[in-house]
Amino acid sequence: MLEWAKAHSGQMILRRNGIVLHSLRDPQREADLWVEKQKFFNLTSVETLMVLGIANGFHLRSLQLAYPNQRIIAFDSCEMQSVVETEKNKSSKMQYMFFETISELFCNEEFLKALQKSYVVLRHPSSMQSSGGVLNSLDRFLVHRSKDEFQRFCHITGLSFDLNESLLPPSEPLSVKHLEASLSSSTNFRARSIWKVLRELVK
Amino acid sequence: MKILLVSLLRSGDLVMITPIVRRLKELETTTSVDLLTTDSNSHLKSLLPDIDTWISFDRSAIQSSLGQAENALTEGYFRIKELIEKIDARNYDQVINLTHTTLSAHLVGAFACKDKRGANFGTDGKIHFNSMWFRYLNEVADSTSHLHFMDILYRGCGFEDYPTKPFLNESSDGVKKAAQLTSGKLEKYVLLQMTSSEEKKTWSIKQVEDFIYRFSQQTDLLGYDLILPCSTQENEKFQSWFDQLRFKLKTSRVHLIPCDVETLYSLIVNAQLVVTPDTLTKHLAAAAGTKSIELSLGSSYFAKTGIYLNGSYILQPRTKCLPCPHGGSCQQTSHICGLELRPEVVVQTAVNILLKRESKMTELAIQVGAEIQFFRVSIAKDAGWAAFPLLPFKTSDQMLNSLDQICEKLVLSHSPDALVSPLGTLSREFQIFFNQLDWAPEEKSNFLKRCRSQFLEVEKNIQQLSTKFGNSLSTSIAKQSLGRWNSLVDDAMALLIEKNVNPILVEDLATFKPGSTAFSFAGVKRISDRILRTEKKNEFRIKVLRSLENTLEVGL
Numbered sequence: 120m121l122e123w124a125k126a127h128s129g130q131m132i133l134r135r136n137g138i139v140l141h142s143l144r145d146p147q148r149e150a151d152l153w154v155e156k157q158k159f160f161n162l163t164s165v166e167t168l169m170v171l172g173i174a175n176g177f178h179l180r181s182l183q184l185a186y187p188n189q190r191i192i193a194f195d196s197c198e199m200q201s202v203v204e205t206e207k208n209k210s211s212k213m214q215y216m217f218f219e220t221i222s223e224l225f226c227n228e229e230f231l232k233a234l235q236k237s238y239v240v241l242r243h244p245s246s247m248q249s250s251g252g253v254l255n256s257l258d259r260f261l262v263h264r265s266k267d268e269f270q271r272f273c274h275i276t277g278l279s280f281d282l283n284e285s286l287l288p289p290s291e292p293l294s295v296k297h298l299e300a301s302l303s304s305s306t307n308f309r310a311r312s313i314w315k316v317l318r319e320l321v322k
Numbered sequence: 323m324k325i326l327l328v329s330l331l332r333s334g335d336l337v338m339i340t341p342i343v344r345r346l347k348e349l350e351t352t353t354s355v356d357l358l359t360t361d362s363n364s365h366l367k368s369l370l371p372d373i374d375t376w377i378s379f380d381r382s383a384i385q386s387s388l389g390q391a392e393n394a395l396t397e398g399y400f401r402i403k404e405l406i407e408k409i410d411a412r413n414y415d416q417v418i419n420l421t422h423t424t425l426s427a428h429l430v431g432a433f434a435c436k437d438k439r440g441a442n443f444g445t446d447g448k449i450h451f452n453s454m455w456f457r458y459l460n461e462v463a464d465s466t467s468h469l470h471f472m473d474i475l476y477r478g479c480g481f482e483d484y485p486t487k488p489f490l491n492e493s494s495d496g497v498k499k500a501a502q503l504t505s506g507k508l509e510k511y512v513l514l515q516m517t518s519s520e521e522k523k524t525w526s527i528k529q530v531e532d533f534i535y536r537f538s539q540q541t542d543l544l545g546y547d548l549i550l551p552c553s554t555q556e557n558e559k560f561q562s563w564f565d566q567l568r569f570k571l572k573t574s575r576v577h578l579i580p581c582d583v584e585t586l587y588s589l590i591v592n593a594q595l596v597v598t599p600d601t602l603t604k605h606l607a608a609a610a611g612t613k614s615i616e617l618s619l620g621s622s623y624f625a626k627t628g629i630y631l632n633g634s635y636i637l638q639p640r641t642k643c644l645p646c647p648h649g650g651s652c653q654q655t656s657h658i659c660g661l662e663l664r665p666e667v668v669v670q671t672a673v674n675i676l677l678k679r680e681s682k683m684t685e686l687a688i689q690v691g692a693e694i695q696f697f698r699v700s701i702a703k704d705a706g707w708a709a710f711p712l713l714p715f716k717t718s719d720q721m722l723n724s725l726d727q728i729c730e731k732l733v734l735s736h737s738p739d740a741l742v743s744p745l746g747t748l749s750r751e752f753q754i755f756f757n758q759l760d761w762a763p764e765e766k767s768n769f770l771k772r773c774r775s776q777f778l779e780v781e782k783n784i785q786q787l788s789t790k791f792g793n794s795l796s797t798s799i800a801k802q803s804l805g806r807w808n809s810l811v812d813d814a815m816a817l818l819i820e821k822n823v824n825p826i827l828v829e830d831l832a833t834f835k836p837g838s839t840a841f842s843f844a845g846v847k848r849i850s851d852r853i854l855r856t857e858k859k860n861e862f863r864i865k866v867l868r869s870l871e872n873t874l875e876v877g878l
Contacts, residue, residue, distance in 0.1 A: 160393070161383035164401065237400035240392065262394045269395060278396075293395055295388050308445045312432035313402045315443075319425035320385045320398070 121202055133175055133202060138249035140174035150177035154185050157241050162186050166236035169261055170194065171254045172246020173203050173215055182241070183210055192216060192233055194224075195246060196253040221257050225275050234276045264292045280314075281305035295321050323351045326414045328358045328430055328440070330379055330421040332519065333583070334601030334627065336363050336370075337609060338472045339420050341485030343372045345476075358409065365583045368493035375412075379405065379429075402429070410434040417442075420475050422459050440478060453478045454734055468625050468727040469734075470707035477706075477734065484706035487630055490609040492591055496584030500592065503579050504549075511547040512537070512672060513593040517556060518600035522620030522652040525599065525660050531567060533597075533665035538573050540673050547575045551589060554580045595675055597668060604629040615671055619659045621648045628709055629699060635671060635683070636697040636709055639663045662693050671696075687712035706731065714759040718769045721756070725773075728752055729862040733855050749866045756870055770871055777863050784857045791853060795846065 122134040126143045133140045142149035162168055168186065170179060173195040182191060191213040195203070200217040216230060224230045240261045247254050259265075263272040266287045273280065286301035287293060299318040305311045325346055329336050336359060346355045356375040361383075367376055384401050387393040410433060419430040419440030431443035440456045443449055451457040455478035459471070476485045504511075514533065518524050525533070530550075537548055552560055557580035564578040581589065587606050590596055596607040599617040607614040608631035618624045618638035623645045628636055638644065639662035643654060667690050674682045687696035697709035728749075759766065 160387070161380065164378070164380045164383055165397070166400075166404070235400070237397055237404055238394065239387075239397065240394060242392070262392060264391055264395050272396070292391065295395075295398070298395070309403075309406070309432050310399075312428045312443065313399055313406070315428040316402055316425055316432075317384070317388060317398045319423070319428065320381070321388050 121198060131175075133199075135198075135246075135249040136251065138245050140172075140243075140245045140249065141177055146175070146177045147181075150181040153178045153243070154181040157182070160239045160241070162189060162239055164237075165239050166190060167192055167233045167238040168241055169233070169238050170241045170243065171258055172243025172250070173199055174243060174246050176203070178243055179213065183213055187212070190214075190233070192230070194218065194254065194257055196250050218257075219253065221260055224257070231276065234272070235278070266290075266293060269293055279307065280310045281307045323349075323415045324354050324356070324413065325352060326356045326358060326377075326409065326412070326417045326433075326435070328417065328419045328421055328426055329363075330358070330360055330381070330423065330426050330429075332601070333363050333366055334605050335421075335471075336366055337488045337490065337602065337605035338627070338630070339475060340370065340372075340488045340490060340609065341472065342418075342420070342476055342479050342481075343370070344489045345481055345485075346479070347372050356412070356414075366490075368495065368584050369490040369587055371491050372489070377405070377409065406432050418479055419456075420478075422456075439480075453480070458730075458734055468723070469731055470628065470630070471626050472630050473706035473731075474734075482735075483703050484701070485630065486701060486703065487611065487632075488605055488609040490587060490606065492588050493584045496582075496586075496588040499581065499585040500588035503581060503585065504589070504592075508547045508549070508577070510545055510594055511549050511592075512541070512595045512597065512676070513549045513551060513590060515596070515598035515600045515603040516550055516560075517552065520620055520648070522646065522657065522660075523599045523622050524619065525617070525663070525665070526657060527563065529660060529665050533669060534567065534576055535571060536666055536669040537672065538571055538575060540669055541676070542573070542575060544673075544676065546594065546676065547577060549589060549593070550576065550578045551586050552578060552580050553582075556580070595672055597672060601627060607631065608634070613675055615668060615675070617663060617668065618644075619663060620644075620652065621646050624697070624709060628697075628707070630701065630707055632699060632701045634699045635675070636699065637663060637668060637671065638695050638697070640693055640695060664690075664694075667694055684712050710755060714755070714761075718772070721759075721769065722773070724755070725752065725863060725866060726859075728866065729859045732862045733859045749869045752866055753870060770867065773863075773867055774871075777860055777867060780856070780860045781864070784853065784860060788853055788857065791850065795850075 120136060124132045124134045124139055124143060126132050126141070126146055128145065128147075130146060132143060132146060163186065167190045168182065170182065170191060170193040173179065173193045176193075179191065179193055187210075189212070192215075193213065194216050197217045197219050203215065214229065216224060216227065218224050238261075240258060242254075242258065247258070259268055260272065263269040266284075266289055269287070270284070272278070280298070280302055282298070283301045283304065287297055295314065295317045299314045302311050302314050327339060327343065327346075329339050343355055343357075346352050354374040355372065356377060357370075357373045358377045358379055360381045361378045362381070364376070364378065367373075380401060384398040387397040387401070406429075414433075414435045416437040416439065417430055417433055417435045419426050419438065419442055422441055427441035427443050427449055430438055430440065438450070439452045441449055441451060441460055449460070451460065455474050458469075459474050459478070462469075472488075473484055514530070514537075516524065516527075516530050534548060534550075541548070550560075550564070557578070560578055564576075568574070568576060579589070583602075583606075586603070587610065590603070590606050590612050591610040593607075593610075593612050596603065596612050596614040597617065598604050598607065598614065599619050599622065601622070604614060604616050608629050611631065614629050614631060614634045616622075616624060616629045616634065616636040618628075618636055624636050624638065639659050641659040641662050644659050646653065667686070670686055671683065674680060674686065683696065683698075687694075691713050696712040698712060700708050700710055702708075756766070761769070
């Protein structure tokens with residue numbers, strides 16, 4: 120359920136399922152601090168920043184200012200579509216995507232294209248918390264750290280590593296080590312080389 | 323010709339490849355020289371204007387993405403894929419890998435460029451080098467190699483001489499900032515680098531204090547200031563210590579200067595002397611042509627990465643655990659090597675250099691010879707880098723090692739097309755060194771006799787081995803074609819190889835011993851190459867030995 124609340128500064132802030140999506144005290148400062156925290160991921164060298172949670176967009180505008188060369192795709196559940204001012208202060212490099220189940224996104228060509236380039240997933244905590252699990256399921260797909268999610272990711276994106284999938288552990292989280300081992304007899308030389316480089320990096 | 327150089331190690335290693343960049347740029351066929359290096363080396367960008375395009379390998383970001391559950395598992399994959407695509411799109415005519423790591427060999431192997439030099443994995447899963455020098459580097463990377471990396475990398479690129487020194491350009495920002503920091507007041511100063519990437523390579527703070535105290539006492543009269551450069555982060559750590567120290571010493575001639583690399587380089591350019599245990603600082607000093615004292619402590623292996631500047635001094639304590647492995651902290655209960663390299667000896671060395679009393683250096687080396695070794699760097703255009711001890715060798719083993727080192731270089735340099743072999747220069751240098759030994763004539767003559775019989779025995783063994791290996795190989799190939807396995811190397815041959823050729827081949831040998839069912843052509847090639855190299859090396863050893871015998875006969 121969506122409601123509006125008024126911040127101390129007079130700005131209108133969304134409340135979803137009882138959770139306020141931005142700080143009522145100072146939403147802009149909160150957004151700037153959030154962007155500052157994301158620096159850890161070194162965002163300048165990836166193609167796309169996938170942001171889970173649109174809310175009132177304070178954090179997206181700060182992100183855009185800090186990373187003007189990066190493409191930003193922000194996701195949220197369908198219920199937000201009617202309340203979010205989709206064009207306000209939005210550059211051509213920013214895109215909003217609304218969905219109920221992630222399979223809806225698999226029909227979106229822009230989304231599929233973005234999956235085949237480097238990206239970083241950034242999470243807007245209050246949006247994640249209030250989305251009723253919608254954003255969390257997208258999160259799991261985007262990071263694909265389990266065998267099932269990884270296979271699903273490869274299937275959706277059409278990525279073919281020529282893996283020996285029987286060597287992937289069914290339950291424990293996937294790591295570079297597992298992938299490199301399951302690629303040892305792959306005919307895809309470039310993919311094999313890249314995973315070997317990654318393996319060397321974590322040794 | 324568009325060339326891409328790959329250097330994925332640290333900043334010091336990047337400075338070591340600058341002679342290659344300079345030479346490549348001088349070639350008429352070269353249109354551009356680009357560099358792929360880690361993002362952490364970007365602070366050297368302004369000092370290396372010869373590089374046309376810097377391509378960053380975002381090592382730290384990729385590494386952290388791999389270990390974080392909140393990052394996509396394929397993030398690193400796509401980051402590297404995009405990097406490879408970017409490089410392929412630039413259509414390089416040649417890629418030279420100047421990094422001897424498995425990581426770089428896989429990365430370079432994945433590039434589409436056909437002409438690759440240096441370690442790279444091929445589609446066959448095997449490692450290729452396209453140069454004897456790079457192959458040598460791979461064979462000896464973790465062993466007690468005795469050739470300087472700068473020589474190996476430079477020669478590996480196909481040049482037929484040796485580098486003279488590293489090359490960097492001062493940046494205008496660096497010049498400006500250095501001038502501001504020294505306020506135009508410091509005319510004559512010595513620069514002491516206190517820190518390094520590894521703590522075990524440095525002195526303790528107490529020893530630094532001792533150095534500063536003794537240095538101030540000695541040089542106040544001579545009018546030298548002492549600069550202690552540090553990074554801005556280090557400045558916070560050192561400032562209060564430094565304020566107390568200055569108060570205690572009652573001197574205004576010591577300065578703690580926080581600066582970036584380009585400013586540090588400009589400070590070094592204007593310094594009268596640099597004292598450093600740090601790899602980057604010593605290579606900056608070499609590029610600046612500033613006289614230096616290298617303190618070889620911890621994991622510093624000066625024979626591989628020593629300061630590349632003629633006339634520089636290297637001081638190394640005789641601590642048994644030196645050099646220790648890279649990474650980690652010192653495994654001893656106290657930092658023995660640091661303690662044994664006493665500050666007063668370094669101060670004395672510095673004063674001798676500043677007062678141009680280098681003749682006194684041997685005297686000092688004799689005085690402290692039991693604990694500290696003094697080396698003087700010598701660079702020859704046709705022989706490369708060498709660090710000669712100020713005190714002649716005491717044992718014949720040391721002499722033999724040195725001879726071996728010279729001959730290894732000769733083998734790697736040997737090209738049937740080369741008009742002039744560097745044998746003359748190297749053996750002359752060795753003669754001079756041999757003549758300086760304070761051994762009795764009889765001792766010298768015995769040494770030569772022993773060498774002669776040892777080398778002749780190797781010659782005999784290698785000839786025998788060469789014939790046996792050739793015969794065994796043809797029999798083995800013939801039998802294999804009939805579907806029967808025949809071991810290529812019998813025990814006697816294995817012993818000959820192990821003893822005379824190279825212990826590195828032990829793994830290859832295991833595949834050929836009786837009972838083994840594997841057959842590797844690459845292994846056969848490695849063994850036969852090594853036999854040939856050993857034969858050649860022994861040939862050179864005998865030639866150098868003959869020239870030594872001649873000098874002894876004429877009583878030089």
